[in-house]
Amino acid sequence: MRRYISFIIILLGLVHSTSHAAENTPTFKLSGDVSLLTHYVENGLSQTDNSPALQGSFWFNFGPQFRMGLWGSNVHYDNGGDNFNLRGNADIKIDFSTTSNAVIMYTYSKYFNEDERTGNILALHLNFGTYRVMYDSMSNWEGTHKRNTRLGFGKATQVFTDWIWDNEIGYNSPDVNEISSYFDARTALGTNWGVIFFEGAVTGTSAPSDLNGAGDIFVILSAKTGF
Template sequence: MRRHFAFIIILLGLSSAHAAENNSPTFKMTGDVSLLSHYVEYGLSQSDKSPALQGSFWFNFGPQFRLGLWGSNTNFEHSDDHFNLRINGDIKIDFSQANNAVIYYSESQYFKAGDRNGNLFGLHLNFSDFKVLYDHMSNWEGTKHSSVRYGLGLDLHVWNSWIWVNEVGYNTPDVTTVDPYFDFKTGLGTKWGPVFVEGSVTGTSASSDLDGQGDFFFILSAKTEF
């Protein structure tokens, strides 16, 4: 974790230097609301095949740094954790108009039992439509053990206003009962007025080790920003 903090400090310095070359930032609030037929994260069900309502609110300290909250209802078998609240912060460093790096940290709290409380840290590199992802979870699926995920993503614009969203990840949970496994998501979406609607399919290569939580799922979602 100390290496993570050192890396953040270095990139904060790069971010400050880059910001000094630009105009003064405009402080503003942003957010979004999403409705999903099923909440799946990194290939694993977080709502036990039930619908989920999610929302996020951000205060932007200029174009590069922001803080905010994110929340979603959850549902897990044999658990009293039914709501996940995350306190988020991220730094965006622009290399060019289409290329950037995003470093994020989330303090994740579950209510009411709190068995899954932990934190998330990650670095996402965005090159136009292509993404390289690194995510670290301190309490993977409530096991009290960490997991690292390495991912690749590709968003393709098809049929004018449609977007084909693809992502694959390699997960390495520090749990003896679960071997490293792949997760994937592919979906097709478009903007319908102010709402982005998407249909997607997710799955993992280790559904038998995850008690059905990593099965193949079809998800419908709608998201609007403000």
């Protein structure tokens, strides 16, 4: 807890020192999106046991830097029935330039009918043009009540004129004796068709046998629209 407090104090100081980069008048508005996926996979790990998922998010933007909201998805694990994951989110964006920023995020992740997975996530994401660097700290990784830290790197590239090729790799260090550190990877190709973004993706991990099949290679199709 003291580490979290010190981390937040340092980053709030960074917000103050760079606040001149976002001097826009606050625009209080609502935003959100809805997604339909053939399979929900997060950081290389299956969350719906190869079943479809319907997801939605809702944000209230307090200005150009701060927002709060909710995100929800159905989930399913091999040791239980259908469940629901509801997340309360808050993030602060610090603009360094028109193409680079840092985003500090906090998430409280609540599971219904699968409460042993409930926990929180503290994250720092850095965006530099089409590149991104991510640090995520999870308090209850996969219901083990053990911490996991993930360091990720990603890049989105425009190809074929109006398609987006998005790639990401992460290094996970779960504090679980039975599972060694492992990599997860995702590559995806998507495009907009009207107001809907269609995407096909392939994910996998470097340790599928240690993860009881949850980290196998998966092919995912999705459709997403925002408002």
